[in-house]
Every structure is written in C-alpha cells, then in structure tokens.
Amino acid sequence: MCDFIILIYMNLLIAEKIVKRYSNHLALDEVSIAVPKGGIFGLLGPNGAGKTTLIRIINQITAPDSGQVIFDGRPLQANDVYHIGYLPEERGLYKKMKVGEQALYLARLKGLSQAEATEQLKIWFIKFGIQSWWNRKLEELSKGMAQKVQFIVTILHQPKLLIFDEPFSGFDPVNVNLLKQEILALKEKGSTIIFSTHNMASVEELCDNIALINKSKLVVTGGVEKVRRNHGDNIVEIIFHGETNALSQALTPAYSLVSQKEHNGLQVANVKINEQQAANHLLQQLIPHVEIHGFREVIPSMNDIFIKLVS
Amino acid sequence: MKKIFIIIGREFLSRVKKKSFIITTLLVPLFMAALMVIPFYIQGIEDTEQKIIMVIDNSGLAEQALESAGDLTFIFTPTASIDSLRQNFKKEGLYAVLVIGETANNAPVSLTMYSFTQPGLSVQTSIERSLKRVIETEKLKAYDIEGLDAIMADIKTDLSMKTFIWDESGKEKASSSILLMGISYILTFIIYFFIFMFGMLVMRGVIEEKANRIVEVIISSVKPFQLMLGKIIGVASVGLLQFVIWIVLTIGMVIAVQNFIGGDDAANVMVQNAATPEAMQGFAKATAASDIFSLIGNINFLPIIISFLFFFLFGYLLYASLFAAIGSAVENEADTQQLTLPVTIPLIIGLFIMMHTFQYPNSSLSFWASIIPFTSPMVMMARIPFGVPLWEILLSLSLLFITFLAIVWFAGKIYRVGILMYGKKPGLKEMWKWLRYKN
Numbered sequence: 001m002c003d004f005i006i007l008i009y010m011n012l013l014i015a016e017k018i019v020k021r022y023s024n025h026l027a028l029d030e031v032s033i034a035v036p037k038g039g040i041f042g043l044l045g046p047n048g049a050g051k052t053t054l055i056r057i058i059n060q061i062t063a064p065d066s067g068q069v070i071f072d073g074r075p076l077q078a079n080d081v082y083h084i085g086y087l088p089e090e091r092g093l094y095k096k097m098k099v100g101e102q103a104l105y106l107a108r109l110k111g112l113s114q115a116e117a118t119e120q121l122k123i124w125f126i127k128f129g130i131q132s133w134w135n136r137k138l139e140e141l142s143k144g145m146a147q148k149v150q151f152i153v154t155i156l157h158q159p160k161l162l163i164f165d166e167p168f169s170g171f172d173p174v175n176v177n178l179l180k181q182e183i184l185a186l187k188e189k190g191s192t193i194i195f196s197t198h199n200m201a202s203v204e205e206l207c208d209n210i211a212l213i214n215k216s217k218l219v220v221t222g223g224v225e226k227v228r229r230n231h232g233d234n235i236v237e238i239i240f241h242g243e244t245n246a247l248s249q250a251l252t253p254a255y256s257l258v259s260q261k262e263h264n265g266l267q268v269a270n271v272k273i274n275e276q277q278a279a280n281h282l283l284q285q286l287i288p289h290v291e292i293h294g295f296r297e298v299i300p301s302m303n304d305i306f307i308k309l310v311s
Numbered sequence: 312m313k314k315i316f317i318i319i320g321r322e323f324l325s326r327v328k329k330k331s332f333i334i335t336t337l338l339v340p341l342f343m344a345a346l347m348v349i350p351f352y353i354q355g356i357e358d359t360e361q362k363i364i365m366v367i368d369n370s371g372l373a374e375q376a377l378e379s380a381g382d383l384t385f386i387f388t389p390t391a392s393i394d395s396l397r398q399n400f401k402k403e404g405l406y407a408v409l410v411i412g413e414t415a416n417n418a419p420v421s422l423t424m425y426s427f428t429q430p431g432l433s434v435q436t437s438i439e440r441s442l443k444r445v446i447e448t449e450k451l452k453a454y455d456i457e458g459l460d461a462i463m464a465d466i467k468t469d470l471s472m473k474t475f476i477w478d479e480s481g482k483e484k485a486s487s488s489i490l491l492m493g494i495s496y497i498l499t500f501i502i503y504f505f506i507f508m509f510g511m512l513v514m515r516g517v518i519e520e521k522a523n524r525i526v527e528v529i530i531s532s533v534k535p536f537q538l539m540l541g542k543i544i545g546v547a548s549v550g551l552l553q554f555v556i557w558i559v560l561t562i563g564m565v566i567a568v569q570n571f572i573g574g575d576d577a578a579n580v581m582v583q584n585a586a587t588p589e590a591m592q593g594f595a596k597a598t599a600a601s602d603i604f605s606l607i608g609n610i611n612f613l614p615i616i617i618s619f620l621f622f623f624l625f626g627y628l629l630y631a632s633l634f635a636a637i638g639s640a641v642e643n644e645a646d647t648q649q650l651t652l653p654v655t656i657p658l659i660i661g662l663f664i665m666m667h668t669f670q671y672p673n674s675s676l677s678f679w680a681s682i683i684p685f686t687s688p689m690v691m692m693a694r695i696p697f698g699v700p701l702w703e704i705l706l707s708l709s710l711l712f713i714t715f716l717a718i719v720w721f722a723g724k725i726y727r728v729g730i731l732m733y734g735k736k737p738g739l740k741e742m743w744k745w746l747r748y749k750n
Contacts, residue, residue, distance in 0.1 A: 023744055059531045061731070086531040090733065092524030097325060108317050109532040153528070 008073050012037045012161055012192040013058065018067035020053050027053040029216040030067070035161075035194060035209070040187055042207035042224070043196040044302075046310050049213045051196050052089065055163055058194075059086050072160060082111040085159040089166045089196075091150055093138050100125075100134035103153050110157040117156070124152045143170050151179065155186065162186060163194045168202065180206065200303035210302075212309055219309050224302070231305045232298065234273045236282065239266050239294030247271075250289040255282055266293055314533045315541045322516065322545025327552065336553050340560035348568045362406035362434065365396050370414045376445035377438065385409075393425065400427065409438065420446060492669055494615070495696040499665050499689050501554070502623050506658060506688070509550040509627065510634040514647065516542050517638030517730070526730045535727040539639075540719075543631045614704075618695055621708055626688025629715045630654065632722035639729030640737050650739065661686035665693045672697040682707050684714035721746065 008014065013035040020028040028050045035041045045051050056062045058069060060081060069076040072083070094102050100121065107117035125131045128148055138146055147170045155162060164183070168176045183206060187193060195207060203210060204224065211221035220227055235258060240247060247269050248257050260269040267290075273282065283295060300308075326332055363384045366373055377385045388396075396408050407430045412421030422442065424430055451459065517539075520526045529538055637650045664686055668677040672694045681691035681699070687707045695704070728745035729737070737745075 022748065056731075061527070061530055061535075081532055084531070086528070088524075088527040088531070090524045090527050092528075094325075094519075094525055095523055105317070105321050106528065106532070109314055109529065150528075 008070060010036055011070075012072055013194075014070040015054065015058070016067050016070070018054065018057060018064045018069070020050075020057065020062070020064050026216050028057075028064070028213075031213060031216070031218045032067075033211045033218065033221055035192060037192055038187065038190050039208035040183070040193045040195055040206050042203045042210035043194055043213070044198075044200075044203065044210055044306060045213035045219075046198075050216045051213055052165065054213070055086070055088075055165055055194070055196060058161075058163065059084060082157065083160045085110075085154045085157065085162045087150065087154040087162075087164045087167055089169070093146060093150060093153075095139040096137060098135055098137055099141070099149055102138070103149060103156070106153045107156050110159075112157050120156050121152070124156065128152065144172055144175055147171055148175070151182070155182075155191075159191070161192050161194065163196075165196045166198070167195070168197070168199060200301065200306055203302045212306065214310050220305075228299045228302065228305065231300050231308070233300075235270050235298040236273065236279055237294070237296050237298050238269045238271060238286070238292065239263075240269070240286070240290040240292050241266055242290040246290050247286065250286055252285060255285075270298060315537045315544075318533065318538060318541025319545040319548065322542050323548050326512075326546070326549045332549070332553070336556050337560070340557050340564055343557070343561045344564035344568060347565060363404065364407045364409055364434075365391065365405055366409045366411065367391060367393070367396075368411045370411050370420060370446075372414065372445050372449060373411050373442065376441045383434065383437075397425070406430070407434075411442070414446060414449075492696075495669070495693045498615075498619050499692045502619075502626055502688050502692055503658070503662055503665075505550055505554070505623065506627050506630045507655075509546050510630045510654075512550075513543055513546050513631045514634040514638035514651075515644065516546065517635050517726070518641060518644055518647075521639065521730055522642055530730070535730060536723045539632070539635050539723060539726050543628065543635060546631070547627060615695055618704055618708075619692060622688040622692050622711070625708075625711045625715045629684065629688075629711070629718050630658065632715075632719045636722035636725040636729065636742070639726040640732070640742055642733065642736075646736050650742075653739070657685035661689040665689045668693040678703070682710060684711045687711055724748070 011034040013033075015031065015033050017030045017032055018028050019026075019030055031050065031054060033041075033043075033054075043051050043054070053062070057064050058071075058076070060076065060078065071077075071080050093099075097105075103121050104114065104117050107121065108114060112120065122131075125134065130145070130148060133141060133145065133149070138149070141149070151167070154164075167179060167183070171179060180202070183193060183195070195203075197203060207224050209221070209223050210227060212219045220231075222230075238247065244260075244262075244267065247260070247267065251257060251271065254274050256272050256274060258270040258272050260267060262268070271282065273279065279295075279297065283292070286292065361382055361384060363386060366377065366385050366387050368374065368387055368389060373385075374387060379385050393408060393410065396405070399405075400408070407424050407426040410421075410423040410425070412423075414420055420442070422439065424435070424438075456462065520529070526538075533541075633654045634651070637647055637654065640650065641647050661680065664676060664680040667674070668680070668690055671677055677690060677694055680686045681694050682703070684707075688711065691699070691704065691707050724746050725742050728748050729742070735741075
C-alpha cells in the first residue's frame with residue numbers, strides 16, 4: 001500500500017493494463033506505463049505498435065476497453081484536458097484563418113480567457129521572433145513556420161503534461177535544435193513530457209525514461225541508462241598494444257573474444273564477460289600480457305536496442 | 312458548455328467575415344429585386360415607331376374594325392394590287408400589307424399579312440381581335456334578334472370563387488387557397504434550400520478540418536460531439552443571419568423601387584412573377600387589394616410561424632448531422648458523391664411530394680409524408696396553411712424530434728471515428744461498422 005502511494009506521488013501519469021480493441025485488431029494489450037513527474041518520457045515503437053492509440057487514450061480522445069489512467073494522483077477526468085498539451089503527429093491549422101486568431105481560438109478551447117491567451121501569445125510570439133505573423137493567414141507561411149505556431153499553441157496553457165508525437169518532423173535542423181532547447185527548458189520549469197518518436201538519437205539526448213511498445217504490447221520500460229545497461233551483452237572494449245594474438249592467449253574461459261581489429265597501430269578488441277565476473281578481474285588478468293591503452297564497457301545505443309527488440 | 316460557444320463563435324465569425332459572404336449577402340437581394348422590377352420595365356418599354364399598314368379589304372367590315380390609333384396607321388386601298396404594293400413597299404416605308412377576304416356565310420374569313428420582316432405578335436393579335444369582334448357582332452345582328460343589346464348585357468358574366476372555411480364553432484372565415492399556397496410555397500422552399508445549402512456547408516467545414524489535420528488538435532480539448540454540434544449550430548446562425556439580411560434588403564429595395572417608379576403596376580408585375588401566371592391571374596381577378604388584407608388578417612399566422620420554426624430547426628439539425636457524418640468519413644469533397652446520395656434522395660423526394668401536396672393537401676401520400684421525419688419538415692409545412700389537425704402536427708413534430716436525437720447520436724458516433732481515419736475511402740458498410748465501436 002505504501003509503495004503504491006509513493007508510486008502515485010512520484011508519477012504524474014500512470015496507465016494500468018490498458019486494453020483497446022478495434023473490430024479487427026488488438027491495438028493495446030495490457031500496456032502499463034508510469035511517467036515520473038518532471039522528466040521526459042520516451043514512448044517508442046515502430047509504426048502501428050499502438051503508441052498513438054495510447055496517446056489518444058491519455059488525451060481522452062478514445063476510451064480504453066479496460067484498464068485505467070491515473071493522472072496527478074486520481075483517475076483521469078474530463079477537466080484534465082486543461083492540464084495536458086498535445087502535439088499530434090497528424091497536425092495542422094486552419095489555412096484560411098489568421099495566425100493570431102486561431103492561436104487565440106485554440107488557447108481558449110484549452111480554458112484560457114481571451115485576455116490571458118492574448119498576453120501569453122504575445123510573449124511567445126516575441127520569444128520566437130514571429131510577431132509580424134499575427135495578422136497573416138496560415139497559408140502564407142512555410143511549413144516550418146506553421147510548425148512553430150503549432151508548438152506555441154501546444155504549450156501555451158502551461159500544462160502539467162505535454163505530449164509530443166514526432167515533434168521534429170517538418171522542421172529543419174536549425175529549428176529542431178531550437179525546439180530541443182525549448183523542450184529541455186520546459187522540463188527545467190517542471191513540466192512532464194511524453195515524447196513519441198522514431199528518432200533514437202534524440203531519445204538518448206532528451207529522455208530520462210522510456211517505454212518501448214511493439215505489436216500492441218509493452219516490451220520494455222524504465223530509465224534510459226538502466227535499459228541500455230540491461231541490454232548490454234557484458235562486452236568490454238579493450239585497446240592495447242602488443243602481438244595480435246597476445247590477448248586471446250591471455251583470456252581464461254570466463255571470457256571470450258568477440259572481435260578484434262587493428263586501428264592506428266593499436267589493437268581494438270571486444271571481449272564478452274561470460275560469467276558473473278568483474279571487469280577489474282579481467283584487467284588484472286591482462287595487464288601482465290599486454291599494454292592497455294583503453295578500457296571501457298560497451299553499452300548498446302537505443303537504436304541497437306530498438307532494432308533488436310522490434311525485429 | 313462554454314467551449315461549444317467558443318466553437319459556434321469561430322464557425323460563425325470565420326464565415327461572416329469572408330468576402331464571399333459579404334458579396335453574396337448583398338448581391339442576392341439586388342438580384343431578387345432586379346428579377347421583380349426588370350420585367351415591369353421591359354413591359355413598360357413600348358415601340359413608338361409609326362407602323363403603316365396597307366389594307367386591301369374585300370369584306371367591307373375592316374374600316375369600322377381597324378382604326379388608326381397609337382403607333383398603328385391603317386390605309387385602305389381597295390383597288391391596289393399586291394404586286395404594286397410590294398414594289399413600292401420600301402419606298403413608302405410600309406410596315407405590312409393586310410389582305411382581308413370576303414365574309415361568306417359560316418366560312419372562316421381569310422386574313423393574310425405580307426411583309427419583308429416578320430410583323431410583331433402584338434400587331435397580329437390586335438388586328439385579329441378587332442376584326443373578330445366586329446365580324447361576330449355583324450353576324451349576330453344578321454339574326455335580327457329583338458333587344459339584342461339588352462340580352463348581351465344580361466349574358467355577360469364575371470366569375471370568381473370565394474372559399475370559406477368553417478371552424479368548429481360554426482363561424483366561417485374567408486380563405487384563399489392561392490394566397491395560402493403562396494405562403495406555404497415560400498416557407499417550404501426556404502426549408503429545402505436552407506437544409507441543402509447549409510447542410511453542404513457543414514459537410515465542407517468538416518472536410519476542411521480533417522484535410523487541414525487540425526481536427527486532432529481540437530478534439531484533444533473538446534469532445535468530437537461538441538465540435539460537430541458547434542459547427543452545425545454555427546453554420547445555422549450564419550444561414551439565419553443571411554436569410555434575415557436577404558429578406559430585409561429585398562423588401563427594402565422593392566419598396567425603394569416602387570416609390571421611385573410610383574406604381575401599382577410594379578406591384579402587379581411582382582405578384583405575377585411571384586407565382587404561376589394562371590393561378591395569379593385568377594387571384595388578381597378574384598381579389599381586390601382590400602380583400603387581400605382581410606384575407607391575410609383571416610389567416611392565423613401564429614401556428615404557422617411556430618411550426619415553421621420547429622420544422623425548420625429540427626429538419627436542418629437532422630440533415631446537417633448526417634452531412635457532418637459524411638464529411639468526417641472522407642478527405643476531400645470529390646469523395647462525397649456516393650455517400651451524399653442516400654441523404655439527398657429523401658430530401659428531393661420530400662420536395663416532389665410537396666408539389667403534390669399543394670394540389671392534394673389531405674391525400675394519404677401527403678399525410679404520410681408529413682408524418683415521416685425525413686420528408687415531414689417540407690411536406691408538413693406545405694400542408695399547414697391548408698389547416699391540419701393539431702394532433703397530426705404534434706405527432707409529426709415528436710417523431711421528427713425523436714429521429715433527430717437518434718440521428719445526432721448516430722452521426723456523432725460515425726463522426727468521432729471518421730475524423731481520425733486517414734488514407735482509406737470508406738463505404739457505407741465501413742461506416743456502419745464504426746457505429747459499433749466503443750468510444
């Protein structure tokens with residue numbers, strides 16, 4: 001019981017055993033995630049895995065067949081939409097409507113008053129240097145410009161939870177960087193962010209925790225570093241100077257050589273630690289035989305883990 | 312609830328502020344006023360050019376029948392030959408040559424006109440009419456009946472039917488089915504056009520939101536049902552505003568033009584244009600202007616207006632939610648044709664039955680079509696001015712209301728699924744499946 005209370009206290013959002021079935025397929029099969037307060041949570045998975053369905057359930061766009069969502073300590077309710085900001089993957093704005101007008105409209109639908117919304121929007125438009133767009137129709141802007149407006153509209157009502165579904169698509173590298181900075185700044189200010197993407201490099205860069213969904217099921221969830229370490233194969237990389245076969249001869253059966261190559265006159269070898277052996281022990285074994293230049297644990301990238309778990 | 316008003320506000324303002332709205336709102340009354348006033352002007356334009364017609368009269372009757380008047384000048388040349396007249400035709404600036412045959416007993420009089428250009432129809436008919444009258448009188452005279460003039464005056468008869476409607480208390484009220492027909496005509500057409508035009512506008516609005524990909528952004532703030540209802544009501548208020556402006560401007564312009572021309576003639580022309588010519592001719596003959604006012608006074612307008620508002624409102628809501636459901640299922644307007652057919656067919660059938668109802672307001676077809684919800688907004692409105700028992704109106708209204716609730720629920724379910732579906736073009740079968748999706 002005590003654990004449960006701590007769990008609720010630490011997490012802004014908990015989804016418990018969510019099941020969602022459409023007429024001919026199961027979209028989510030008992031998926032549970034816990035999104036800690038104040039961090040960036042990566043929701044990963046290939047296309048069609050069920051990410052968008054889960055996000056829509058959190059946004060109350062659809063309801064789960066079973067399971068429940070707990071938001072900020074109690075079951076999700078209708079008014080919680082005011083505390084959630086959602087940037088969908090399928091996103092857009094009214095083409096024929098003026099930028100300022102539609103930003104105001106969307107902000108008011110999120111519960112801001114006309115005056116609050118105007119004030120907040122002015123601040124953000126100045127921050128992004130786009131004040132001059134206020135009275136222009138959206139169709140006059142480029143796609144990247146429209147995305148900026150869309151981003152502002154998503155975060156304007158200062159929600160507790162922000163959900164970004166593939167936020168970087170449609171941005172050029174300069175703006176991707178700007179957006180990353182903004183997302184990190186939002187995290188600094190205490191927002192909790194769910195971040196759904198295929199781009200594994202940005203996951204390593206931004207996320208604190210992740211959940212990987214594949215074929216409607218949760219495959220793995222936890223802190224990014226922990227997940228990476230857990231999926232490491234206990235391999236260390238050793239850079240040494242010496243005879244090509246000096247290392248392989250020095251290894252005891254507890255270790256096995258995975259690969260070895262020459263690089264700039266040095267030997268680079270990957271060694272798998274087979275049993276519950278400490279890396280230090282391996283070093284002790286090797287030092288008498290070869291001259292060590294480098295020694296590090298090989299941790300798989302999120303990309304490797306993604307491909308390994310999904311395929 | 313507050314959010315639905317924000318949505319209605321956007322739907323309303325974004326359309327009202329459009330240039331196309333302002334232009335059509337101002338141009339249509341101008342067009343309507345022109346339609347009413349221009350025929351009057353055209354009728355008023357007379358051909359003032361003098362027309363000289365040479366008459367070769369073999370009957371001996373034409374001289375008393377054809378008198379030179381206005382722009383027509385008749386010159387009688389009993390001895391001239393057609394050939395010589397033809398040769399001098401252009402030189403003398405003639406309009407036509409008329410040859411009248413002899414009047415033999417019971418034989419038709421031959422009447423021939425020659426000209427280089429086709430003579431005007433009004434010239435022909437006026438000559439025919441004048442001659443006919445004189446010949447008939449002459450023939451009558453030949454029977455030598457005593458006191459003929461008195462008999463003729465006595466025979467002359469003007470007929471016009473006045474209809475009265477009994478109410479339960481035994482009183483009678485003058486009615487005019489033509490006036491009633493005119494009223495129901497206008498009301499029913501308003502309902503039909505409103506449903507069609509603005510139902511389509513709702514559909515287009517839904518497609519726009521889906522194509523723009525804004526819909527998912529919005530429904531993370533509001534329920535899809537609220538968005539759908541907000542759009543339907545917003546569009547309806549645009550339509551109502553437009554209708555009110557149209558009516559006010561049209562009346563204003565007509566009054567202005569009438570004052571300018573200063574004519575009852577204008578009013579007459581308008582009346583003639585407003586309804587079918589035969590009906591209106593009868594109407595104009597039967598009813599003096601003062602009678603019209605007493606007739607209008609006799610019609611109980613309150614029930615008509617109240618039922619109009621109800622049938623108008625719920626008929627629109629019923630169809631508009633169906634149009635919204637269709638819009639949600641497709642990604643561009645070109646894909647809607649197959650899907651709109653089942654919705655537009657009952658609407659068009661309703662219009663056809665309405666035409667029948669004007670002639671047979673109490674036939675069983677009229678009765679059933681005015682009870683069945685999909686045609687009732689139009690057919691019942693066509694019947695009401697002729698007098699419909701209250702229970703029938705109430706039954707029809709309650710059925711319409713219940714169906715409206717069912718259809719909105721049904722449309723809301725399709726809409727909710729449809730707006731998030733991209734990439735495939737669903738058929739009716741697919742949409743039927745969506746109905747069974749849970750939330």
